[in-house]
Amino acid sequence: MCCAAGNEGNLNIHAQVLMQKGRTRTIGCAMARRGPADPAFVAAYNGWYNKADRIEVSVVSPSDVSTPFQPVITTGSPSKDYQLPEGAVRIITPGPDPGNGDYNFVVMVEPAPTPAGSPPPSGLWRLRLKGARVSKGTVDVWTIDERVSLFSGRTVVDNMKIGSPGSATGAITLASYTTKVEWENIFGDPFTAGLELDDVSDFSSEGPRRDGVEKPDLAAPGAMIAAALSVHSGAQPNFLVDSLHTIKSGTSMATPFVVGLVALLLQRQPDLKPAAAKALLRKHSLIPGHKAGVFDAKWGYGLINAKGL
Amino acid sequence: MDWSKVDAALAGALADAGDPGERLLPVFVHVDAGRADPSILADLDVQPEGGGVRTGMVSPDGVDHLTDQPWVTRVQLSGPLRLLGDA
Numbered sequence: 496m497c498c499a500a501g502n503e504g505n506l507n508i509h510a511q512v513l514m515q516k517g518r519t520r521t522i523g524c525a526m527a528r529r530g531p532a533d534p535a536f537v538a539a540y541n542g543w544y545n546k547a548d549r550i551e552v553s554v555v556s557p558s559d560v561s562t563p564f565q566p567v568i569t570t571g572s573p574s575k576d577y578q579l580p581e582g583a584v585r586i587i588t589p590g591p592d593p594g595n596g597d598y599n600f601v602v603m604v605e606p607a608p609t610p611a612g613s614p615p616p617s618g619l620w621r622l623r624l625k626g627a628r629v630s631k632g633t634v635d636v637w638t639i640d641e642r643v644s645l646f647s648g649r650t651v652v653d654n655m656k657i658g659s660p661g662s663a664t665g666a667i668t669l670a671s672y673t674t675k676v677e678w679e680n681i682f683g684d685p686f687t688a689g690l691e692l693d694d695v696s697d698f699s700s701e702g703p704r705r706d707g708v709e710k711p712d713l714a715a716p717g718a719m720i721a722a723a724l725s726v727h728s729g730a731q732p733n734f735l736v737d738s739l740h741t742i743k744s745g746t747s748m749a750t751p752f753v754v755g756l757v758a759l760l761l762q763r764q765p766d767l768k769p770a771a772a773k774a775l776l777r778k779h780s781l782i783p784g785h786k787a788g789v790f791d792a793k794w795g796y797g798l799i800n801a802k803g804l
Numbered sequence: 805m806d807w808s809k810v811d812a813a814l815a816g817a818l819a820d821a822g823d824p825g826e827r828l829l830p831v832f833v834h835v836d837a838g839r840a841d842p843s844i845l846a847d848l849d850v851q852p853e854g855g856g857v858r859t860g861m862v863s864p865d866g867v868d869h870l871t872d873q874p875w876v877t878r879v880q881l882s883g884p885l886r887l888l889g890d891a
Contacts, residue, residue, distance in 0.1 A: 572807060601813055
C-alpha cells in the first residue's frame with residue numbers, strides 16, 4: 496500500500512513538552528473564532544506519553560478560566576465534561592492503551608458563539624499539563640483537525656506530522672518533491688508557485704513516527720502536477736491548463752508515481768512481497784547531495800532511481 | 805462496560821447524550837480471531853468473519869456487550885474520513 500505523507504509541513508499541528516514532576520507546562524491552541532451566526536464546531540487534540548508517566552490534563556479558556564486537572568481515570572468512564580465561559584470542554588483520560596501500553600488523552604473544545612455586538616474573544620485556548628509521575632517526561636500532542644485549531648508558541652515542533660494511514664509500518668509513505676513551479680492556465684496567463692524547484696516541497700509532512708520508526712519512506716514529484724480533470728473537481732481557472740487537465744499539489748499527487756512503479760515491479764516479479772518492494776525502493780533512492788541510504792525526516796530516503804530497480 | 809478496552813475517542817462519543825440502544829457508532833473491533841463468536845458479532849451488526857480487526861455500526865449498549873466478551877481486546881471509534889486539501 497502506498498500512502499501520502501500529508502500536507503501539514505507548514506502547519507503547526509504538533510506540540511511537544513518535557514514534563515517535570517509536580518510542574519505544569521502550557522500549550523497554546525489558536526482556535527477559529529465562532530461568530531454569533533456560525534455553526535458549532537469542535538476543536539480536538541490528542542496527546543500521548545510514555546507508560547512510565549502520569550500526566551494530568553486541564554484546559555484554560557481565553558478569559559483564563561480553567562477546568563480542574565483531570566488525572567488518568569481507570570474506573571468508570573474516563574470522559575468528563577466541563578463548562579467554561581467561552582465554551583464546553585470534554586477531557587478524556589483513559590488507562591493505558593492496549594496496543595502499546597502508553598497513555599493518551601483527548602481534549603475536545605466546543606467554543607460558544609460570540610454574542611452579537613460584543614468583541615470576539617482572543618481565540619487562544621491553552622492545554623495545561625501537570626506531571627503527577629514523571630520518568631520519561633515527553634508529551635506529544637496533535638490537533639485532530641487543522642482547519643479549526645493549530646498550536647502556537649514555543650511548544651510547537653516541526654516533526655512527527657505523518658498521521659494514519661501513512662504512519663502504518665507496512666505502508667510505503669510518500670513525501671512530495673517539487674519538479675515544476677511555473678505553468679500557464681487555459682487562457683495563457685503565466686503563474687509561478689512559491690516553492691523551491693528541485694527540492695522537497697515545504698508543504699510535505701515530516702516524520703518520523705513518535706516511536707522513532709522512519710517515515711516518510713521516499714519522495715516523488717507532487718507539486719504543480721498537471722492531473723486529469725474530473726467533471727466534479729470544481730478546479731479554479733488559474734489552475735486549469737486545458738479542458739482536461741488541472742494543476743494539483745500535495746503528497747497525494749506524489750503517491751501515484753510510486754504506485755505505478757510498484758505495479759511495474761509486480762509485473763516483472765508477481766510474487767514480490769510488500770516489505771521487499773519497500774526495501775527495494777529504499778535501496779535505490781537517495782537524497783540529492785547525499786549518499787544512498789541516508790534518511791531525513793522530510794525526504795525519507797529520497798528520490799527513486801527507477802532505472803536502477 | 806470494560807472501559808480498559810474502549811479507546812479515548814469512543815469513550816468521548818459514549819458520553820454524548822442519546823438513547824444507548826438506538827444511536828449507532830462506527831467502530832473497529834479488535835478480536836482474537838481464533839476465539840471470536842461469529843453469532844454475537846452478527847447480532848451486533850459487526851463483521852462476523854475475518855481477521856483480527858472487524859468493523860461495524862454499534863450502539864452504546866452494543867459496545868458494552870462487546871467489551872464484556874473475553875475475545876474482544878479493544879473497541880475503537882472510526883474517525884470520519886475527509887478529503888485532504890490541496891497543498
